[in-house]
Amino acid sequence: MMHRRTTLKLAAFAIAALLAGTAAANAESVLRRGNGAEPETIDPHKSTGVPENAIENDLFEGLVAWGPDGKEVPGVAKSWDISDDGTVYTFHLRDDAKWSNGDAVTAADFVYSFQRAVDPKTASDYAPILSPIKNADAIIAGKITDLSQLGVTAPDAHTVVISLNASTPYLLGLLTHNIAMPVHKATVEKFGDQWTRPGNMVSNGPFMLADWVPQSQLTIVKNPNFHDAASVKLDKIIYYPTEDIAEELKRYRAGELDITYDVPSDQVKWVEANMKDEFHNTPYFGTYYYVINLTRDTLGKAQQIRKALALGIDREILVDKITQAGELPAYSWVPPDVPGYQQQFLDFKNESKAQRLEEAKKLLADAGYGPDKPLKIQLLYNTSENHKKIAVAIAAMWKPLGVQLELVNQEWKVYLETRDKKDFDIARAAWIGDYPDPINFLDMFKSDAGARNDAGYNNPKFDELLTTAGATVDPKKRLAILAQAEKVFLDDYAMIPIYHYTTKHMLKPNLVGWEANVLDIHPGRYLSLKS
Secondary structure: OHHHHHHHHHHHHHHHHHHHHHHHHHOOOEEEEEOOOOOOOOOOOOOOOHHHHHHHHHHOOOOEEEOOOOOEEEOOEEEEEEOOOOOEEEEEEOOOOEOOOOOEOOHHHHHHHHHHHHOOOOOOOOHHHHOOEOOHHHHHOOOOOOHHHOOEEEEEOOEEEEEEOOOOOOHHHHOOOHHHOOOOHHHHHHHHHHHHOOOOOOOOOOEEEEEEEOOOEEEEEEOOOOOOHHHOOOOEEEEEOOOOHHHHHHHHHOOOOOEOOOOOHHHHHHHHHHOHHHEEEEEEEEEEEEEEOOOOHHHHHOHHHHHHHHHOOOHHHHHHHHHOOOOEEOOOOOOOOOOOOOOOOOOOOOOOHHHHHHHHHHHHHHOOOEOOEOEEEEEEEEOOHHHHHHHHHHHHHHHHHOEEEEEEEEOHHHHHHHHHOOOOOEEEEEEEOOOOOOHHHHHHHOOOOHHHOOOOOOOHHHHHHHHHHHOOOOHHHHHHHHHHHHHHHHHHOOEEEEEEEEEEEEEOOOEEOOOOOOOOOOOHHHOEEOO
16 A cells, blocks of 8 residues: 555656656746846947847857857858968858848858948948958948958858958957858848848847847847757847846846846945855956047147046055956056967056156146146046946046046947047046957057047057058067057057956856856857756
C-alpha cells in the first residue's frame, strides 16, 4: 500500500513536472532592459548614442559583429582576405543570411548601405569615421557626387570588396559600428524617414522590431530568418528608456527590470553592501568631459580661460564623493589601456591642488575676470541626477575663481539638437569608444568631422597629424603620431576631461551569458534567463 501510494505520488509528480515543463517550454522568454535615454532614432546610419547602439546591435548585423565578450566575430561575412599591403579587404558572405522579410542579404545590400552612410543627403554624424575607405571623404564633402566611386564594390552576390586609402589596422573593429550596418534598400526607399517605424522596418539581425511606444518602451522579438536563430534563446527583449536612474533602480528592485542601464552614484555604496551579487561594476572605454564651444568669442578665443577652468576642477573629489564607483580622474582624452598606445596628459597633471588653483586665478585675472568681475557662462547638460550633481559640484569649485555658472538642463533629444547647433558655452558630454583604438577618440575633433566635433575645434597641426597617421603603415609609428595629436589637442583645451568611466549595472541572478568587457557590449543573441 505504501509502495502504491508512493507510486501514485511519483506518477502525480511526474505529470505535474511534465505539465510544468510544457508550460515552461511554451512560456515566452522575455528580457527587460533599462536603456538610458529615449532613442533619438534606430536608423543605424543616423544614430549617435549608446542607447540607440544597444538596440541596433540586436536589430542589425554587419560584415563583422560583436561576440559575447565584446570582441569581433564574423557577422554576415563568414570570412575575409586582406591584401599584402593592407589596403584591400575581401569579405565572403554566408549563404544563409536573410532579412527579416525573407529576402537574401547580398553584397549589393552592403554597397548600397555604405553609399547611403556617406551620402551627404543622409547627413550622418558618423559618416566621417568611414574616411579610411577610398573616396569616402570626397563624397562626404560633396566633391564627388557619383556614389559608385566609393571604395566598396560587389564583384558577385556573396563578395564585398572594400578598398582603403591606406592600411587601416582597426578596420574590422570599425566595421562593427552601426554606421557599417546594412539597411534594406527597398524598405528605405518605400518609407523614407518612416522606415524605422514598427510594421515598416526590415532588419537582418537576431531580432526584429515589434513595437515602439516613445518614452515608454521599445520591443524587439526573435527574428526567425536570422541565420543563427536556433541559438538565440530569448523570444523578446523590451527596452525601457529611463533617464531617471533612481527610478530605474526602484523598478529593478520591484522586479520590473532584469538589467539596469546605470546605478545612481549616491546608491553605489548601498548596493555594494546590500545587493553585492547583483551589482556589476567594471572598467569602461569612455571619457566623461565638458566640451567648450570654441565658436563663441570669450571661451573660443581665450585658451588661458579654458585652461583656468580645467585647472579649477578637483577630479579626485568628484570621483570620491560624487560618482563613487571606481571611476578614474581623467587628465587625458583617450582612456587608459589601449594596447601599444602611450596615453597623453594635461600638462598640470602632476601639480598640487594649491598650485593649480593659484595658476587658475592668475590666468583668469590676466583675462580680466575674478570674484569682483565674474566670468558668466552657461553649462548645458541632459537630464540625469548624476550629471546634475557633478555640475553643481563643479559650479561650486569654479565660484571662488570668479566663475558664475548657470546650469541649463534639457531632455536628451533637445540636448542633442542644442549641442549640434552649438547653442551653448560649455556642455556635458561623454564619448564611449566603439573599438579599442585611439583614432576612435581623436578623429571626432578633426576640423571636417561635422557635428561629432562638438567643440568646433580646428587646428591644422592636429588635422595634419591624423592624416599622417592614417597613411602610416607601421603600427608603432602610427600610434606615436596619434599620441602627438592627442597632446596638441589637450594643450588647446577644447574640452575638459573629467573622469574615465566604469560601467554600473544591476543584473538579475538568473541572467545567463553576460560577459564583462571594456566596451560594455552585450548582444541579446547571447543572453538568456534561467527559469
